[in-house]
Amino acid sequence: MSVLVDIGHRLGDVAIEARFESAGRLTALFGPSGSGKTSLINMIAGLIRPDKGRIAVDGRVLVDTDAGIFVPKHRRRIGMVFQDARLFPHMSVAGNLRYGRWFTPAKERYADMDAVVELLGIGSLLGRRPAKLSGGEKQRVAIGRALLASPKLLLMDEPLASLDEARKAEILPYIERLRDETKIPIVYVSHSVAEVARLASDVVMLAQGKVVASGPTEAVMQRLDLLPAEERGEGGAVLDTKVLGHDEVFGMTVLDSAAGEIRVPRLAMKTGARVRIRIRARDVMIATEKPAGLSALNILPGTIVAISPGEGPAVEVGIDCNGATVLARITEQSRHALKLRLGGKVFAVVKTVSFDRANTGAGLPLEVDG
Amino acid sequence: MNWLLDLTPDEWNAVRLSIKVATVAMLFSLPPGILIALLLARGQFWGKTLLNGVVHLPLILPPVVTGYLLLLTFGKRGPAGAFLAEHFGIVFSFRWTGAALACGIMGFPLMVRAIRLSIEAVDRKMEAAAGTLGANPLWVFATITLPLILPGLIAGAILAFAKAMGEFGATITFVSNIPGETQTLPSAIYTFTQVPGGDEGALRLTLISIVISMAALVASEVLARRVGRRMDIE
Numbered sequence: 065m066s067v068l069v070d071i072g073h074r075l076g077d078v079a080i081e082a083r084f085e086s087a088g089r090l091t092a093l094f095g096p097s098g099s100g101k102t103s104l105i106n107m108i109a110g111l112i113r114p115d116k117g118r119i120a121v122d123g124r125v126l127v128d129t130d131a132g133i134f135v136p137k138h139r140r141r142i143g144m145v146f147q148d149a150r151l152f153p154h155m156s157v158a159g160n161l162r163y164g165r166w167f168t169p170a171k172e173r174y175a176d177m178d179a180v181v182e183l184l185g186i187g188s189l190l191g192r193r194p195a196k197l198s199g200g201e202k203q204r205v206a207i208g209r210a211l212l213a214s215p216k217l218l219l220m221d222e223p224l225a226s227l228d229e230a231r232k233a234e235i236l237p238y239i240e241r242l243r244d245e246t247k248i249p250i251v252y253v254s255h256s257v258a259e260v261a262r263l264a265s266d267v268v269m270l271a272q273g274k275v276v277a278s279g280p281t282e283a284v285m286q287r288l289d290l291l292p293a294e295e296r297g298e299g300g301a302v303l304d305t306k307v308l309g310h311d312e313v314f315g316m317t318v319l320d321s322a323a324g325e326i327r328v329p330r331l332a333m334k335t336g337a338r339v340r341i342r343i344r345a346r347d348v349m350i351a352t353e354k355p356a357g358l359s360a361l362n363i364l365p366g367t368i369v370a371i372s373p374g375e376g377p378a379v380e381v382g383i384d385c386n387g388a389t390v391l392a393r394i395t396e397q398s399r400h401a402l403k404l405r406l407g408g409k410v411f412a413v414v415k416t417v418s419f420d421r422a423n424t425g426a427g428l429p430l431e432v433d434g
Numbered sequence: 435m436n437w438l439l440d441l442t443p444d445e446w447n448a449v450r451l452s453i454k455v456a457t458v459a460m461l462f463s464l465p466p467g468i469l470i471a472l473l474l475a476r477g478q479f480w481g482k483t484l485l486n487g488v489v490h491l492p493l494i495l496p497p498v499v500t501g502y503l504l505l506l507t508f509g510k511r512g513p514a515g516a517f518l519a520e521h522f523g524i525v526f527s528f529r530w531t532g533a534a535l536a537c538g539i540m541g542f543p544l545m546v547r548a549i550r551l552s553i554e555a556v557d558r559k560m561e562a563a564a565g566t567l568g569a570n571p572l573w574v575f576a577t578i579t580l581p582l583i584l585p586g587l588i589a590g591a592i593l594a595f596a597k598a599m600g601e602f603g604a605t606i607t608f609v610s611n612i613p614g615e616t617q618t619l620p621s622a623i624y625t626f627t628q629v630p631g632g633d634e635g636a637l638r639l640t641l642i643s644i645v646i647s648m649a650a651l652v653a654s655e656v657l658a659r660r661v662g663r664r665m666d667i668e
Contacts, residue, residue, distance in 0.1 A: 150559055
């Protein structure tokens with residue numbers, strides 16, 4: 065399964081010239097507003113006709129301006145979840161969910177109503193009208209509606225952008241289940257580092273209509289310099305970890321990562337569960353000797369592999385901790401004082417309490433399991 | 435009360451005929467009304483302003499002029515009238531069908547306006563969403579657009595019906611005032627006012643006319659409210 069986009073398109077002042085190919089489970093199109101990511105996803109869906117170029121999904125050519133090919137949106141079999149849900153107001157939730165089924169050829173229907181309703185936890189909403197739903201519920205129904213058309217690819221255009229933090233936390237786990245439990249590949253548009261780091265297997269980073277980086281999430285998210293200015297503080301290393309165990313006395317969870325053991329506030333996850341964490345660069349301190357008498361619990365030994373200028377007085381230091389790169393944002397003054405240079409042996413220090421819901425995969429409410 | 439319902443056969447005929455003419459006029463204007471409203475709301479083509487003007491003509495022209503134009507076009511010797519009579523056996527002149535045509539034309543701009551406004555209020559993003567779910571443009575119209583403009587359709591239809599119930603000038607010019615064939619309520623009232631001692635009959639028919647118009651209005655309110663409640667658009 066792969067998505068290939070190679071297009072040129074002029075949209076007002078922005079000239080979009082983008083080329084990327086991704087075979088990921090969940091590919092994030094990531095960039096600041098105005099970078100062209102929503103236009104790109106609309107082109108994949110068939111809502112915008114690009115001026116020139118090609119789009120192919122799984123080898124099936126949907127757009128090829130040279131060959132005069134443009135498959136209309138209703139024949140693409142590509143599901144789309146919009147930022148504003150767009151549920152049909154004159155139908156019940158059940159009617160909305162069933163809508164796409166109608167138009168799917170019987171032998172291509174793979175989505176099962178009961179399974180989707182269960183996956184998204186919308187069983188109690190079926191008889192209701194869209195106007196009577198909360199923002200989070202609407203978005204879950206919209207995801208279900210797209211899934212039940214049995215699409216070959218699911219597009220999500222900032223599905224969480226118009227929701228508050230509590231609603232986001234309510235939906236994120238469902239998107240993770242979608243990614244992990246269904247076979248359908250997802251292309252996800254977002255401008256939030258937290259969402260992308262948590263959800264994406266692959267990232268295509270966009271700026272002013274151009275692809276500036278693309279690849280696996282862990283690698284692309286290292287490029288702090290490419291993050292939109294307002295999201296820069298959220299940038300940092302993305303690590304895939306496993307729950308080793310819980311410290312019930314102090315209310316912590318111990319995670320096993322390539323960089324070593326990491327202690328975070330208690331997560332509602334079972335031992336062995338996979339958790340992706342993001343260590344914000346601004347939360348990481350650097351010590352040249354193993355610190356003693358320090359309150360921070362996570363002290364990861366490593367080697368400096370990158371030093372790049374950051375914003376203002378800051379520099380960004382990449383530390384290879386046993387194969388996993390941890391990023392630290394420190395001042396230029398500290399770098400001088402500590403005489404940090406490439407190849408130097410250092411310790412990355414991270415406070416346990418710097419982890420919260422936004423940068424651990426702890427979207428599920430804490431009380432659901434033990 | 436008795437004197438109100440104690441109608442002569444001719445008066446009953448006028449009441450029945452008016453309702454028949456108005457209903458037929460309303461029903462037959464709906465499909466072209468929706469089509470023209472769609473064209474005006476969404477179409478981008480040369481001559482759109484002209485089409486808009488032509489549709490609105492009956493609203494601004496004196497009804498007698500509209501009636502006379504109909505007579506010229508759809509009369510026995512008019513080009514359209516002769517063609518339709520010869521090939522389809524449809525005759526308009528001095529028939530109740532002619533009254534329905536005149537009423538339909540006179541109410542058409544009102545109907546198109548109401549439907550056009552409701553089409554312009556439809557969120558086209560809904561239609562795009564339906565498209566991504568596999569619905570082709572025709573299905574999108576039938577399952578999304580049409581239900582969403584239903585309140586506007588009802589309003590337009592009732593407006594056209596009410597206009598048809600009251601149409602006088604174009605009708606009497608085009609198809610005259612023949613009891614039992616083309617004498618609608620307004621024509622009958624007019625006839626009463628032209629004869630000595632016709633006051634009572636005129637008043638009776640006037641009251642009946644008010645009752646029918648009010649009933650149509652109330653029915654449309656109830657319908658629109660029910661549709662609105664069902665939809666609950668935020």
